Amino acid sequence: MTTDTRIEDWDNYSAGLRERGKELSALHPELMKGFGALSRGASTTKHLDAKTREMIALAVAVTTRCEGCIDAHARKARAAGATKEEVAEALGVAIALNAGAALTYSLHVLDALDGAGG
Known part of the structure; x- marks a missing residue:
């Protein structure tokens, strides 16, 4: 099921x-x-425009798995003029970052195995 x-x-x-x-x-x-x-x-902010801030917020929302953040910042990104294509590229960064974090923590597993009487 x-x-x-x-x-x-x-x-x-x-x-x-x-x-x-x-x-x-x-x-x-x-x-x-x-x-x-x-x-x-x-x-x-003085250096980031609203669209850039919302793209960052959406990428972070994905990495933190916050549905409320996704809802709020998707609305704000659309209002700031973000296209689906731009958002897709920002989400690609979030996906890659999550993969990188998994890789880094995988290396910690190897360290733990080596330190656990290995």
């Missing part, structure tokens, strides 16, 4: 996140104020 974990309705998913975010904000307002300040600070 396979489970389909695709998000079929991104608008509904986004609305649900916003509702839960309001709940967390009521429970811990200082946390959400801090997150908002961090987000505003990261989006206030």
Whole structure:
């Protein structure tokens, strides 16, 4: 049996996140104020344009496996004028980076084997 974990309705998913975010904000307002300040600070740049920031955000969203981030930054990337082709190239960087991380950690396994009475 396979489970389909695709998000079929991104608008509904986004609305649900916003509702839960309001709940967390009521429970811990200082946390959400801090997150908002961090987000505003990261989006206030002098050298990167909005499209570049969103391309970076999408690549990071993929590497951290954050669906909410994918939702938010795909919308922002589209609004900033990013094309599917540009996003695909940014995602290629994310894919390669994840492969590189797996390779690096594979080398740690070899080190652990050597250090484990090898």
